[in-house]
Amino acid sequence: MSETSMAAPVRRHRPMMAELNILLVLFGICAVFEILGWIVQGQSFLGNTQRLSIMILQVSVIGIIAIGVTQVIISGGIDLSSGSIVGATAMISMSLAQAAGYERAVYPDLTGLPFIIPVAVGLIFGLLCGVVNGALIAYTKIPPFIATLGMMVTARGFAKWYTKGQPISFPSDGFAAIGKGMMPVFIFLVVALIFHVALRYTRYGKFTYAIGANPQAARVSGINVERQLVRIYAIAGLLSALAGIVVAARGLTAQAGMGTMYELDAIAMAVIGGVSLTGGRGSIFGTMIGMVIFGVIISGFTFLRLDAYYQEMIKGVIIVAAVVADVYRQKKRKKA
């Protein structure tokens, strides 16, 4: 930009979306599996719609969490408690969703309730966990890593204590319907759409990006940073709870260990999708692409009959690679 040029030609256009690059990565990965598929297995990877729908179903639940985690990371924070909130919520909801007349129910007097009750109680539980996370971070100024680590351990402990480790089963048909067929995918899409709109077109979204980009400047701009942080973590908690309800409904049972490590997968989806761990950058659309990349890789390895142990190791490598790519992108931006 030359300093001598006169007044601003203020053009109306948005720059190329950063997400396009990530989309290209997705296409590249798909192409690689397609080619390997023909070479190794003698069949198409993408041509199998059943495989693709299973893949989407697998990642959708963690995708719901990733939508919340995306907002947390954009605000410059991190949420490690998602997986434990999934477990705790699954237990609570399932205990209130047991079919009428089931004798060994957790609350024998509370069986056969309409499905809305376990759902509402579960969501409120998750929301409260999130509010605690957010309030700790905003008002005591402890690092998000520590606050949510505390919640991670506490909520998991709660899930185990709830039935002293016993699984809970036999949900009512109404509750089970939440996890049936492609319902989880549908729920994910609705959640993604809501927060895509919220992040782009509402104050909630603008404040989230502003806080992630520069919390001090956000404060001077008149933004109530503390209140906004509580909201962001509350929503992350709420969405983790929603994922917990879906997992329990789908499996027709709830166990205290449900959702273990989901938080890391959700963070990985966001980071692969271009959400910057330093805050201020990223989008729901990016996270969705990250989620699909994640799913394609897992499904691709299974398709190639790669040992599950290798899958896990490679997953770790991919997460680190995504963060390295993020650091590299930022360095390049600074030089530009």
Next chain:
Amino acid sequence: MLDQTRAYQGEYILEVDSITKEFPGVKALDGVQLKIRPGTVHALMGENGAGKSTLMKIIAGVYTPDGGEVRFAGVPLNIKTPLDALNSGIAMIHQELNLMNWMTVAENIWIRREPLNRLGFVDHARMRQMTADLLGRLNIKLNPGQQVSELTVAQKQMVEIAKAVSYNSDVLIMDEPTSAITESEVEHLFAIIRDLKARGIGIVYITHKMNELFEIADEFTVFRDGKYVGTHPSSSVTRDDIIRMMVGREITNMFPKVDCPIGDTVLEVRNLTLPGVFEDISFNVRAGEILGIAGLVGSKRSNVAEAIFGVHPAPIGDILIDNRNVNITCPSDAMAHGMAFLTEDRKETGCFLILNCLENIQSALITRGHVKNGFIEQKALVAKAEEMAQMLRVKTPSLYETVENLSGGNQQKLLIARWLLTQPRILILDEPTRGIDVGAKSEIHRLITNLAAQGVAVIMISSEMPEVLGMSDRIMVMHEGHVSGFLDRAEADQVKIMSLAAK
């Protein structure tokens, strides 16, 4: 380390010779010189921005000069890092101390040079003994095993001095060492300085404070606007001589301040106090008036502005708007009363560098409205932002350009645009033209004048003397957290401001 330097026979131990340093758009140093004799205290003086810190950073190896050389004991120095400087016998004590808080005094002093025992482990007993010996020699009463975090600022400074001495440095540079310590601690510091002097160490003492100059310095050098003004023995001059040397520049007529009618008092501050920072600040600003606030580094001008705007509210005192007491606990309270605050540090507290121009411009306005059914009225905001960007002549390829790609002047204009969109009645500007080029500077000056003419009450903090004198209707001068005086436009001049600012 030059062991023979104690016997160095030359006249000067450290010679800075025609050093020049240019930053984009600014000549920070223009052929300056500084000559330090062994066994003397040499004060380096100058206003904010005179180039003192830049020179110190060159000596310490942080910056490379564009021209000239630094000689140590007659030999040209080639310093690339602070460690090089230490190894060649030059120790520097920065204003912001560089100690490791969670380590002991002894560990801090001998870091990287810890005495080891035969097994290669750190010999703590010997290290403590070495520290005790060192502190004893300097007459510093500190426990070598104490954690640095438990020390006062003055004691920390003593540790830094001990560390510098432990390197057998021949030159010790101190950057405003008394800015954060009490009167009695100053006495102790001066006693140590005199002792070091007696050992033949050359001391560069950077300060704003006139009385310290006369108390401790043998000679002094004055810089002004990056240029060397002169060196004299401190016994041969008066206070006024020095002030004149520091400010004696010509004021170019680049300020378009026009007289405009001044209305009623809009903002009044009474006895505002933030304990330990500033005390008993009282002033008022009227509609259409520009109140300049002058003062040196450490006068706490920005802290007062932050308190008024609710960034760090002050617990004691009153803020009145339109003669009514108001309670401001956070920036949005201040904004609700029609205030706007352009902060001093564009990068730290102003811009969202990784967001685009539009998001930067609208961040304050959207906290106050422009939301319909929960959605931001983006179309209306884009139109407003475009209009404002055009009025301020922001040079950017588009409103969707990331702000970190813009020049400092354009970033500053965006921040001004942000606040103008909120249509403030009280505008607080903290260093509105710092670090921006001359063209953008005069545009911003014209804009400030226009705003005042429209009846906005303006408070302008500025460290640039010509700016304060050229723009203000009235000038409040601050010194170390206190108001040291008011000057009217007619009576104000550089010497008067400086003598109020540098008591």
